[in-house]
Amino acid sequence: MRSQSPGQTPQSSFFDxxxxxxxxxxxxxxxxxxxxxxxxxxLKSHYSDKGRPVKPIRLMGGLLILKQxxxxxxxxxxxxxxxxxxxxxxxxxxxxxxxPPCHVTELVKFRNRIxxxxxxxxxxxxxxxxxxxxxxxxxxxxTTVQEKSFWKTFSRKPSWMRVSITxxxxxxxxxxxxxxx
Numbered sequence: 001m002r003s004q005s006p007g008q009t010p011q012s013s014f015f016d017x018x019x020x021x022x023x024x025x026x027x028x029x030x031x032x033x034x035x036x037x038x039x040x041x042x043l044k045s046h047y048s049d050k051g052r053p054v055k056p057i058r059l060m061g062g063l064l065i066l067k068q069x070x071x072x073x074x075x076x077x078x079x080x081x082x083x084x085x086x087x088x089x090x091x092x093x094x095x096x097x098x099x100p101p102c103h104v105t106e107l108v109k110f111r112n113r114i115x116x117x118x119x120x121x122x123x124x125x126x127x128x129x130x131x132x133x134x135x136x137x138x139x140x141x142x143t144t145v146q147e148k149s150f151w152k153t154f155s156r157k158p159s160w161m162r163v164s165i166t167x168x169x170x171x172x173x174x175x176x177x178x179x180x181x
Contacts, residue, residue, distance in 0.1 A: 017085045017096050027086045034125050036061075036092070042121055046114050055102050060110040061122050062091030063101065068123065074107045 021028060040057045047054065066087055067077040078100050081087045085096055111119060 016094055017089060018094055021085060021089055025086055027090045030129075031062075031090045033129055039122065039125060043114055043118055046118065055106060055110070056092065058092040059101055060107070062087075063107060064111070064119065064122055065126070066090060067107075074104045078102065078104055078107070 036058050039061055043057050043061070047057075063077055063081065066072070066081070067074070070077075070080070072080060081091065082098070082100050088097055088101075091101065114122075
């Protein structure tokens with residue numbers, strides 16, 4: 001069952017964070033530019049009106065966008081959301097929350113529910129928002145390969161590493177008899 005986004009509820013709280021945040025913060029600007037209503041309309045077909053209520057689409061979609069923007073794991077985005085009021089506002093919260101938004105596995109279930117097309121639609125919001133500016137004219141590829149100086153690191157080997165391979169082979173009996181010609 002689909003539930004309402006927190007921004008759609010009329011209740012205001014003493015802990016309202018909207019007036020306390022810096023309105024020029026990039027996440028607030030992005031949040032105001034994204035068409036969240038369209039996203040909810042597109043993804044609501046993946047939900048039923050029956051059954052147990054699930055997390056709001058705005059919350060889960062916002063978590064996926066933030067996860068991508070900041071290159072975080074599912075565990076890290078849930079933890080960061082709990083500590084960051086800008087993340088919470090981006091996902092539609094109007095008051096500061098001290099509990100995690102969801103269990104980590106709910107992000108996996110949400111991605112499975114909406115499928116690859118749904119995930120592509122979420123990330124397509126940014127492309128649609130920025131239009132041609134989102135396309136890169138130049139792609140910079142760093143092909144530098146730096147060799148690891150393994151032997152320089154171990155130039156002062158501990159005594160247990162000073163045994164050579166050939167010395168070590170002669171001390172141990174061979175498990176397979178050697179064939180001599």
